[in-house]
Amino acid sequence: MSDSDTQTLTREKTALDVPWNVVVHDDPVNLMGYVTWVLMKVFGYPERKAAQLMMQVHTQGRSIVWSGQREKAEFYAQQLQAHQLTTSLEKSE
Amino acid sequence: MNLTSTADGGIELHLEHQAEWLMVASILHDANRPGFDLAAAVGARMADTEDWEDWSEWVLPDLREGFQQHLRTVAAAIEVGAQQGFIQPGTVVIPRDAFFDWYAALNQARLALESKYQFGQKSRIETEDTPTKRGAAHFRSQFYNFLQAHLLDRGLG
Numbered sequence A: 001m002s003d004s005d006t007q008t009l010t011r012e013k014t015a016l017d018v019p020w021n022v023v024v025h026d027d028p029v030n031l032m033g034y035v036t037w038v039l040m041k042v043f044g045y046p047e048r049k050a051a052q053l054m055m056q057v058h059t060q061g062r063s064i065v066w067s068g069q070r071e072k073a074e075f076y077a078q079q080l081q082a083h084q085l086t087t088s089l090e091k092s093e
Numbered sequence B: 001m002n003l004t005s006t007a008d009g010g011i012e013l014h015l016e017h018q019a020e021w022l023m024v025a026s027i028l029h030d031a032n033r034p035g036f037d038l039a040a041a042v043g044a045r046m047a048d049t050e051d052w053e054d055w056s057e058w059v060l061p062d063l064r065e066g067f068q069q070h071l072r073t074v075a076a077a078i079e080v081g082a083q084q085g086f087i088q089p090g091t092v093v094i095p096r097d098a099f100f101d102w103y104a105a106l107n108q109a110r111l112a113l114e115s116k117y118q119f120g121q122k123s124r125i126e127t128e129d130t131p132t133k134r135g136a137a138h139f140r141s142q143f144y145n146f147l148q149a150h151l152l153d154r155g156l157g
Helices: A003-017 A032-043 A047-060 A070-082 B018-031 B038-042 B052-058 B060-081 B096-117 B133-154
Strands: A020-025 A062-068 A087-091 B002-005 B011-015 B090-094
Touching: A020 A047, A020 A070, A032 A047, A032 A062, A032 A070, A032 B133, A047 A062, A062 A070, A070 A087, A070 B060, B011 B018, B011 B133, B018 B060, B018 B096, B018 B133, B038 B060, B038 B096, B052 B060, B060 B090, B060 B096, B090 B096, B096 B133
Parallel strands: none
Antiparallel strands: A020 A062, A020 A087, B002 B011, B011 B090
8 A cells, every 4th residue: 555545544534523503593494392392202312402402492592412423323313303303414613 | 073992992983974074085186285395395405505416306306295195094994994985984993003004194195285484383263254275274273283192192103
């Protein structure tokens, strides 16, 4: 393996290691109790944590509900969208 | 319209008049509003990212199929309840294990109405004169909201 190959692999690995955020956005339809229930169901969060995140969505318009490996973040985003929550993914800063 | 509980934890909607049947059937009509793509709407915040093309190709079809499955559950229950026709009193049964499908179908209907009329979080919509389409849509949305709250209180499973 050449030096350039090593550099490429290192860069790719670094890019893969950057955590990804799963972000839930506020909307005027989803009930607060429902959003809490979905966060408990999808992530297994205790009710208190799920309710805190829900309130952040409600009051600040968005909340990072999970951070970590990209593949898992995509899976969670799909789950949240399947529950009709407006969700996006972003690279963690 | 009355709501009662079944022995196994489900809910029965007792419908007396044609207008009540129409109200329940409107769930499907509203949720399937032409031009509204819920799968794209819940992912709209990703639409300007480089991953959107893959997301559209691989994820959105599954989301659409899941959303249609919720509607099929509701449609089947209404069809069974309306065997005597939409003009006679009848009962629509929501079994406990269908609570989530019903909740999700009602949510689709409310999101579709919201996308068209932008009610926001108002609990009352002022209508200038005689009942308008918007006012009627808001009334339906509030009815769906009422059913959702009832299902949520009972536990979605």
